[in-house]
Amino acid sequence: MLRAMEWKVLPHGDLVQLEENLWSVTGEFDIPFNPLKRVMTIARREDGTLVLHGLMALDDVRQKQVEALGEIKYLIAPSGYHRLDAGRYRERYPNAKLYAPAASRARVEKIAKVDGAYADFPNDDTTELASVDGLADREGALVVKSKNGVTYVMNDALFNMPHETGLSGFVLRNVTQSTGGPKVSRTARIALIADKARYANALRAIADVPSLKRVMVAHHVPIEGDVPGALRAVADTL
Numbered sequence: 001m002l003r004a005m006e007w008k009v010l011p012h013g014d015l016v017q018l019e020e021n022l023w024s025v026t027g028e029f030d031i032p033f034n035p036l037k038r039v040m041t042i043a044r045r046e047d048g049t050l051v052l053h054g055l056m057a058l059d060d061v062r063q064k065q066v067e068a069l070g071e072i073k074y075l076i077a078p079s080g081y082h083r084l085d086a087g088r089y090r091e092r093y094p095n096a097k098l099y100a101p102a103a104s105r106a107r108v109e110k111i112a113k114v115d116g117a118y119a120d121f122p123n124d125d126t127t128e129l130a131s132v133d134g135l136a137d138r139e140g141a142l143v144v145k146s147k148n149g150v151t152y153v154m155n156d157a158l159f160n161m162p163h164e165t166g167l168s169g170f171v172l173r174n175v176t177q178s179t180g181g182p183k184v185s186r187t188a189r190i191a192l193i194a195d196k197a198r199y200a201n202a203l204r205a206i207a208d209v210p211s212l213k214r215v216m217v218a219h220h221v222p223i224e225g226d227v228p229g230a231l232r233a234v235a236d237t238l
Contacts, residue, residue, distance in 0.1 A: 004099040005087045008055050014041075015065050016237040017146060019146035021126060023069070025218065030144050035164045035172070037220045041153045042066060044143045046124050053142045053153050056216055072096050074121070075149030077114070078155040079139050080107030082218060087112040096109070099129060106119050132206075133156065134199025138192055141206075147226035151222075152206055157192055157199070158234065159185050159222040182230040193238075200235040207231040 012027030021044040026037050026207050040056040050069055053076040058066065066072070075098040077086045081099075090098060090112040100108040102117040118140045121129040128143040135157055142153035163179045164172055172178045177186040184193065206212065207228035214224040215231070223230050 003089060007088055007092065008085075009059050012058060012062070014144060015062055018214070018222075019144075019148055019151070021045075021065075021146055022144050022151060024222075025056060025062065030032060034109065035168050036161075039216060039218060039220070041142065041144075041216050042068050042069065043142065043153075045073075045127050050074065051127050051142065052089070054078055054082055054155070055089045055172040057085045057088050058216075065121075065221075074127075074141060076100070077104070077108045077112070078142075078153075078218065080104035082155060083108045084113045091167065101135075101140050103135050104139070112117050132199070133202040134193055134195040134197070135202075136166050136194035138194070146213075150209055151214050151216060152209075152212070153216040155218045157182055157188055158203075158215065158217050158223075159188075159219060160217050160223045182234050184234060186218075189238075196238040200238040203231045203235040203238075207235075 010030050012025055015023050015025055017023050018196045023042040025040045029036060035133060039054055043051045048070045050072050050168050051074040051143055052072060055075055072093045075089050075096050077083045077100045097115040097158060099116050099118060100114050102230050105114050105117060108114050126145045127194060129140060129141045130143050135197055139155045139157050159178050159184045160181045171206040195206040214226050217228055
């Protein structure tokens, strides 16, 4: 039986509006000497309901700001390792449905009941849960269509983290190879990507999406600007 979970709030920033139907919040972990940031993305569907990707417990003020945007109806745990607040959201919003990638579902369900895999998500004209080839359903992407373009919300399969200083920065730069702009980390290459060639082609296909405006990642800042060029450059490293 899953135990009740405290609504545990870790340090985080403000709600940032990116598009008329898209917002994000950046927060921290409670792990000493860990400079990683975590990102929750909120998308509003055509019917006004919300999709929350990369769940993060917020303080009362920001949580009420999210609730004011629309009914929280769909919760996304984007991998078996991004489940920290999944149980908390299931308890706080019992009418919401939780989705996880098919190959990560069992791990997420150790924390919270999962209602379906990405293929079960009820896509509409503004939000879609899509598979990403080469990842063996360990992760996928939330695709959000806005008036100004398309946003792909990905997870650990793609990083965009600046270099950090100190010992942790050294480890992230040289051991996990996670920092220094858009890239696939060494950790993802070893533990996440099932087929590098197919994943490279998937990144090139995303780069070709008309009106692609940004790619959100699980940690730190979105990829913006020349997004197609950045994705193709990453694909060429695989």
